[in-house]
Amino acid sequence: xxxxxxxxxxxxxxSIKTVSNVINDYPHIRPATKARVEQAIADLGYTxxxxxxxxxxxxxxxxxxxxxxxxxxxxxELAAAVIEAADEAGVVVLxxxxxxxxxxxxxxxxxxxxxxxxxxxxxxxxxxxxDAEHLERPxxxxxxxxxxxxxxxxxxxxxxxxAARAATEYLLASGRRRxxxxxxxxxxxxxxxxxxxxxxxxxxxxxxxxYDDSIISETTTWHRSNGARGMRDLLxxxxxxxxxxxxxxxxxxxxxxxxxxxxIRVPEDVAVMGFDGLDEAQxxxxxxxxxxxxxxxxxxTAVATLLxxxxxxxxxxxxxxxxxxxxxxxxxxxxxxxxxxx
Amino acid sequence: xxxxxxxxxxxxxxSIKTVSNVINDYPHIRPATKARVEQAIADLGYTxxxxxxxxxxxxxxxxxxxxxxxxxxxxxELAAAVIEAADEAGVVVLxxxxxxxxxxxxxxxxxxxxxxxxxxxxxxxxxxxxDAEHLERPxxxxxxxxxxxxxxxxxxxxxxxxAARAATEYLLASGRRRxxxxxxxxxxxxxxxxxxxxxxxxxxxxxxxxYDDSIISETTTWHRSNGARGMRDLLxxxxxxxxxxxxxxxxxxxxxxxxxxxxIRVPEDVAVMGFDGLDEAQxxxxxxxxxxxxxxxxxxTAVATLLxxxxxxxxxxxxxxxxxxxxxxxxxxxxxxxxxxx
DNA sequence: CCGCCACTCTACAACGTTGTAGGCGACAGA
DNA sequence: TCTGTCGCCTACAACGTTGTAGAGTGGCGG
Numbered sequence: 001x002x003x004x005x006x007x008x009x010x011x012x013x014x015s016i017k018t019v020s021n022v023i024n025d026y027p028h029i030r031p032a033t034k035a036r037v038e039q040a041i042a043d044l045g046y047t048x049x050x051x052x053x054x055x056x057x058x059x060x061x062x063x064x065x066x067x068x069x070x071x072x073x074x075x076x077e078l079a080a081a082v083i084e085a086a087d088e089a090g091v092v093v094l095x096x097x098x099x100x101x102x103x104x105x106x107x108x109x110x111x112x113x114x115x116x117x118x119x120x121x122x123x124x125x126x127x128x129x130x131d132a133e134h135l136e137r138p139x140x141x142x143x144x145x146x147x148x149x150x151x152x153x154x155x156x157x158x159x160x161x162x163a164a165r166a167a168t169e170y171l172l173a174s175g176r177r178r179x180x181x182x183x184x185x186x187x188x189x190x191x192x193x194x195x196x197x198x199x200x201x202x203x204x205x206x207x208x209x210x211y212d213d214s215i216i217s218e219t220t221t222w223h224r225s226n227g228a229r230g231m232r233d234l235l236x237x238x239x240x241x242x243x244x245x246x247x248x249x250x251x252x253x254x255x256x257x258x259x260x261x262x263x264i265r266v267p268e269d270v271a272v273m274g275f276d277g278l279d280e281a282q283x284x285x286x287x288x289x290x291x292x293x294x295x296x297x298x299x300x301t302a303v304a305t306l307l308x309x310x311x312x313x314x315x316x317x318x319x320x321x322x323x324x325x326x327x328x329x330x331x332x333x334x335x336x337x338x339x340x341x342x
Numbered sequence: 343x344x345x346x347x348x349x350x351x352x353x354x355x356x357s358i359k360t361v362s363n364v365i366n367d368y369p370h371i372r373p374a375t376k377a378r379v380e381q382a383i384a385d386l387g388y389t390x391x392x393x394x395x396x397x398x399x400x401x402x403x404x405x406x407x408x409x410x411x412x413x414x415x416x417x418x419e420l421a422a423a424v425i426e427a428a429d430e431a432g433v434v435v436l437x438x439x440x441x442x443x444x445x446x447x448x449x450x451x452x453x454x455x456x457x458x459x460x461x462x463x464x465x466x467x468x469x470x471x472x473d474a475e476h477l478e479r480p481x482x483x484x485x486x487x488x489x490x491x492x493x494x495x496x497x498x499x500x501x502x503x504x505a506a507r508a509a510t511e512y513l514l515a516s517g518r519r520r521x522x523x524x525x526x527x528x529x530x531x532x533x534x535x536x537x538x539x540x541x542x543x544x545x546x547x548x549x550x551x552x553y554d555d556s557i558i559s560e561t562t563t564w565h566r567s568n569g570a571r572g573m574r575d576l577l578x579x580x581x582x583x584x585x586x587x588x589x590x591x592x593x594x595x596x597x598x599x600x601x602x603x604x605x606i607r608v609p610e611d612v613a614v615m616g617f618d619g620l621d622e623a624q625x626x627x628x629x630x631x632x633x634x635x636x637x638x639x640x641x642x643t644a645v646a647t648l649l650x651x652x653x654x655x656x657x658x659x660x661x662x663x664x665x666x667x668x669x670x671x672x673x674x675x676x677x678x679x680x681x682x683x684x
Numbered sequence: 685c686c687g688c689c690a691c692t693c694t695a696c697a698a699c700g701t702t703g704t705a706g707g708c709g710a711c712a713g714a
Numbered sequence: 715t716c717t718g719t720c721g722c723c724t725a726c727a728a729c730g731t732t733g734t735a736g737a738g739t740g741g742c743g744g
Contacts (some may be wrong), residue, residue: 004730017696020732028691047454051396052730055699060393062436062458069422076418085438092455094404112389113434116404133382192355210559224625253625260627279413283566283595285602285627332635346700357724362702370721394700397729 003044013041023048062092063306064117066108068100068125072223073250073278074295075123078144081299082121089307091118100221102126109134109146119306124148129190135326140309141201142302146192149321154309156302156322158293160192163326164199167273167287167291172207174336176243176271180205180215182230182255183222183247196247196275215241221249227254235262242270243334249281249290256333271334286332294324345386354382365390404434405648406459408450410442410467413446414565415592415620417465418635420486422465423641431649433460442563444468451476460646465468466490471532480649484644488534491663496651498644498664500635502534505668506541507613509587509633512670518585518613521546522557524572524597525564525589538589538617539642561593569596577604584612585676591616591623591632598626598675613676628674636666 005016012019014037020217022030022037029037040046054060060186065082066073083093094117098104105126114120119140124147127134132151135141141294142157188194197216205234217230227246233252234241243258246252252274259266266286267270274281277292301322330336347358354361356379358430364379372381382388396402397473402424407424409417425435437460440446447468456462461482466489469476474493477483485497494540523542539558545568546553556579559572569588573596576583586601588594601608608628616623619634643664672678 006730013412016730017695017732019692021693024732028693030692033692042611047457049397049730050454050457051393051402052699053732054393055391055397055701055729056731056733058699060458061455070412070425071419073415073622074419075413076421077419079421079437080413080439083412083437087439092436092438092458094434095362095421095425096434097422097429112392113403115389115392116434122470229623253622257625257627258631279564280415280595280622283570285599287599323532348700358700359702359725362725366702370723372722375722391700394729395702397699397731398703399700400729566740 003046004049007044008037008040008046011044012037017045017205019022026328028046046231052249056097059310060116060118062094063303063310064094064096064114064116064120065123066096066098066105066120067123070095070097073280074248077279078123078228078295078299081296082303084304085300089303091303091307098126098299100125102128102131102167106131106134108194109137115140118310121302121306140306142309144298144302144305146190149190151320154178154305154320154322156324158295158298158324160195161199161202162232163291163293164196164245164247164275165203166199166328167275168200168203169207170208170289170330170336171243171245171271171273171334172203174334176211177209179216179243179245180234180239180241181247182217182219182227182234184216184218185220185250186218193247200245213241222248223323224250224254227251228258229254231255231258243273244270245273247273247275249276249278249288252288252290252333253281253284256286256288267335268334273334277329281329282331284333289331289334290329291326292329293326298326345388346391347388349386350379350382350388351530353386354379401652402458402460403432404436404459405645405652406436406438406456406460407465408440408447408461409465410440412437412439415622416590416618418453418619420465420637420641423436424645425637427642427645431645432646433649434617440468442467444470444473448473448476451479456481458653463648465645482648484648484651485639486644488532488537491532491562494661496647496662496664498640498647498666500637500666501668502537502635503541503544505633505635506587506589506617507545508541508668508670509617510542511547511549512631512678513585513613513615513676514545514551516613517677519551519585520554520557520583521551521585522559522576522581522583523587523589524559524569524576525593526558526559526560527562528560535589536606542587553640556581563650564590564593566592566596569593570600571596573597573600585615586612587615587617589617589628591618591620594630594632594675595626596635598628608675609677621673623671624673626675631673631676632671633668634671639666 005019009016009020019037022034028120070076072282086093121142123144129148132148135151135153143153146160184197185193202209217234219226244255246255252272256272264270274288274290277290281288282288324333347361350361351358361379364376412418428435463484465486469489471490474490477493477495483495485495488502526539527535543553559576561568561572586597588597593616598614605611616630616632619632623630623632
């Protein structure tokens with residue numbers, strides 16, 4: 001297990017470079033020599049030392065993935081897809097959690113730990129547009145998320161505005177007119193919340209339905225408990241609505257639970273729409289209608305883009321913005337045709 | 343960014359070893375020299391090359407975590423807890439997915455990739471007791487899960503039998519007598535399914551309630567859809583039961599959905615008990631009563647144990663078996679007192 | 685018969701770091 | 715004054731690998 005090229009070379013009676021050549025499929029080796037070396041490798045159970053290889057080559061064969069929290073289903077599914085795609089390319093993934101905290105995100109970006117990897121897929125949540133400059137590092141980086149745009153890095157993300165608009169149009173088409181929102185971030189312009197709320201407003205405007213502040217509920221983070229809290233908040237206000245758009249699935253599921261507790265029927269009294277296309281949204285009661293923003297495509301594309309950047313160190317090539325296609329997964333919580341309350 | 347000890351040394355007018363000494367807090371350095379070196383480090387923005395350090399020291403500062411699938415909430419939460427604990431110890435985590443496939447698990451165990459890490463936390467799912475020998479490697483390893491016992495490695499896991507027995511006793515105490523099971527694995531003796539089913543049977547026996555094959559539903563994997571399928575299966579059989587024990591939360595949630603679809607009230611007609619203590623079990627409708635088997639403790643303990651093994655390379659010390667405490671999280675799907683159907 | 689090339693292999697240096705051995709001056713004790 | 719010790723620093727080698735340069739053999743064309 002602790003055997004090296006030297007040990008193999010000694011056993012096979014050749015120089016270490018010849019052993020190295022055998023391992024790396026260098027063409028000009030006599031079959032007899034090659035066989036002898038391979039026998040020695042097998043006898044000793046030799047495996048190349050990857051650390052030494054990394055030092056020589058400057059490549060580690062690993063990439064880093066930074067997400068806010070793995071315990072959030074969205075990021076767990078993202079990480080699963082990234083690891084799978086990386087694995088197909090023979091690359092391993094080092095996962096970091098930032099907690100969605102701006103300071104920890106910035107710290108991570110300049111952490112020496114990143115040296116252990118050839119590049120980073122970075123899902124920012126705490127940083128904002130003003131932090132774009134911090135992304136400008138001499139290190140292959142692919143940005144995910146919607147906190148920062150126009151930074152000079154490759155960016156793979158979803159069509160938030162269009163997807164949210166489509167989701168809202170879907171609810172409008174099914175006859176809903178008072179569509180509450182759970183998970184808004186006050187004053188946010190970009191960021192998932194800001195963009196999705198914009199799509200929502202665009203759809204309302206196009207349909208001639210007035211925008212009403214009183215049915216918009218704000219939350220800080222997008223944990224499940226906040227979806228529940230946001231819905232309780234709306235109910236406490238005493239406002240009326242016939243649909244809820246959860247700005248992500250987790251919020252929508254939390255909100256749906258509170259609706260049910262309050263004796264409000266989903267979808268008869270209130271339709272519920274989510275956003276993310278999570279696996280678990282299929283199995284809630286009722287199952288959740290949601291927008292699938294193309295997460296698997298995002299993961300695969302992020303990995304491919306990063307690996308390409310790593311390969312071609314030769315200067316840049318323009319930073320690219322890559323956008324996933326979305327579609328609405330129609331399920332029970334918001335059927336496409338209006339239902340008449342029983 | 344590409345600056346090395348040599349660059350710093352040249353700028354500060356000292357030898358590279360002195361720079362190295364400054365970085366590693368070697369005590370005997372004149373303050374003036376130290377200041378000069380630190381200035382040079384700052385000027386050049388020097389950071390030590392971790393790969394070279396690893397080569398020299400034989401340590402990488404990274405550990406590997408192998409789980410079946412990150413998209414399964416249980417493993418996502420496990421990974422989150424492991425990464426958090428590792429982070430506190432200044433160690434990064436490389437995450438691998440095995441798909442719960444025996445061949446891929448074995449392949450991973452002898453993969454040269456592991457060289458990139460100092461040790462492995464291995465959550466086995468496909469391997470069985472007969473594969474114990476494969477765990478015997480000259481490489482720090484902590485085993486999780488309940489597929490393999492008595493292997494000569496540290497093993498951190500939960501009290502499956504006792505916890506399942508407690509869960510069943512809880513249902514019995516609330517007046518249920520026909521407790522169906524979803525997620526059994528036919529013929530399995532150890533493994534989560536086997537052990538939990540054993541706890542279930544022990545509780546029945548102690549209470550003098552007969553064990554009935556006809557209300558035990560088998561599934562292969564523990565995905566949500568299989569919980570739903572298992573429950574449909576039970577309903578199709580036309581058997582009667584007044585409670586369901588899902589061998590994990592995901593199965594229980596899937597089963598609960600099907601119950602609800604079938605117009606069966608939870609918990610009035612059928613109580614539902616899960617196993618895992620997942621975050622999302624708090625937010626289902628109704629919220630899921632479940633056994634929290636102490637997952638966070640398991641994650642923290644696994645990391646601490648592995649790091650200790652890495653530190654003391656000196657021979658072994660006996661392999662240890664570490665068991666987490668469990669507790670029942672009482673929620674709506676199975677209240678502790680029997681409810682009379684409305 | 686010479687020169688050239690293709691093939692096979694080796695020696696050496698280098699990637700960037702840290703452990704070891706040792707040099708040099710200063711100062712204390714004899 | 716000599717010896718020993720301590721503080722400060724340097725040179726060198728080593729971790730295990732791969733790129734570069736080149737040495738030796740044999741075959742082939744001229």
